[in-house]
Amino acid sequence: MSGTSPALQPPADALTPVRHPDAPAPGEPLGSHYAECFGCGDGRPHGLRLQARAGEGVSVTAEFTVRPAHQGAPGLAHGGVLATALDETLGSLNWLLRTIAVTGRLETDFQRPVPVGTTLHLEAEVTAVSGRKIYSTATGRIGGPDGPVAVRADALFVEVKVEHFVEHGREEEIRAAMDDPDQVRRVRAFEVNP
Ligand SMILES: CCCCCCCC(=O)SCCNC(=O)CCNC(=O)[C@H](O)C(C)(C)COP(=O)(O)OP(=O)(O)OC[C@H]1O[C@@H](n2cnc3c(N)ncnc32)[C@H](O)[C@@H]1OP(=O)(O)O
Numbered sequence: 802m803s804g805t806s807p808a809l810q811p812p813a814d815a816l817t818p819v820r821h822p823d824a825p826a827p828g829e830p831l832g833s834h835y836a837e838c839f840g841c842g843d844g845r846p847h848g849l850r851l852q853a854r855a856g857e858g859v860s861v862t863a864e865f866t867v868r869p870a871h872q873g874a875p876g877l878a879h880g881g882v883l884a885t886a887l888d889e890t891l892g893s894l895n896w897l898l899r900t901i902a903v904t905g906r907l908e909t910d911f912q913r914p915v916p917v918g919t920t921l922h923l924e925a926e927v928t929a930v931s932g933r934k935i936y937s938t939a940t941g942r943i944g945g946p947d948g949p950v951a952v953r954a955d956a957l958f959v960e961v962k963v964e965h966f967v968e969h970g971r972e973e974e975i976r977a978a979m980d981d982p983d984q985v986r987r988v989r990a991f992e993v994n995p
Contacts, residue, residue, distance in 0.1 A: 805955045808906055811929035811936045818859040818927035818935070821899040825855040831893050834989040837974070840889030847871075849886055851923075853893040860926035861897065862946070863890045867919050878915040887939045887954040890923040894937055895958065895992045898927065902935055902958040902992075903965065913951040915943060922946040933960035963991050 825831060831853045836844040841851045847870040853863035865886045873879030888907055895902050915921060924946075925939035935958040942948040967975055978990040 805908060809908060809936065809955045809957055811934075812931050815929035815931040815934075815936065818898065818930050820859050820897055823899065824897040827855050827857050830854045831861065831896055832989075834893070834896065834992055835978070836986075838889075840885055840892070849882070849889065851886055851889050853890060853923075855897060856924070856926070858926065859894060859897050860924065861890060861893050863893065863923040863925075865921045865923065865941075867915055867917050867921065869917055872917060876917050878917065878919070878921075880909075880911055883911065883915060883921070883941065883952045884909045884954070886921055886923060887925075887941060887952060888956070890925045890941075891937050891939050891954065891956045891958065892992075894925055894927050894935075896989075898930075898935070900935065900960050900992075901963060901965070902933075902960045904956060905934075905959040906957040907954055908956070909952060909954045911952055913943065913949060915941075915951050919943050921951065922948065934958075935960065966991050 833841040836842040839845050839848045849865050851863050851865040853861045856862050867878040871878050871882040921941040923941045927937045929936040937956050939954045940950050941952040943951045981987045
């Protein structure tokens, strides 16, 4: 069964998303936005280490290989981990818009089981923008980029100011990210428009 709730239907006057002029070229890897990110960082031993690259328009592709630490049932990926892979891929679209945004709603369909050792081939795109609301959709395929869809999601990201992280994040991590001498890493940690 699949379907999208009314909260994820863009309003009739929603705008077509616009790729930021400084967005990485299609095919270019986006790299991790934050080393400690469970979705894409190298600093988390059991993290997903998802690798995303820019696509055409406001779209990305990404891969994530399911490891034993990601199991739910024996030999199968945990559904929450798969939702994380979708969320991370969708979140990386922010870098093409150069908008700071967080997931407000994520609706996921799990259509096929995903065994350990499988590489999930993900694609995501922004479909519409309305004020602070960013509507997007993603699929995860197995067996190759053109293989059958195993998981899919529709999402609503909501634009926030950098204060969202500063006010709500634990101080020690915020401080460490803010004090990073590497300007690019500092900017990417919060996906802030430089
Ligand atoms: C740096 C990038 C990292 C990327 C990592 C991957 C992405 C993530 O996992 S982010 C982490 C998970 N997400 C979060 O922690 C977000 C927690 N939630 C919040 O902080 C708030 O609820 C937040 C910011 C989403 C919205 O709050 P607020 O800023 O007060 O906005 P609010 O006025 O309530 O809503 C704005 C609009 O969005 C809509 N909206 C907000 N939440 C939802 C929702 N869950 N479903 C549908 N619509 C929603 C509202 O209806 C409103 O619409 P309209 O403008 O038409 O009235």
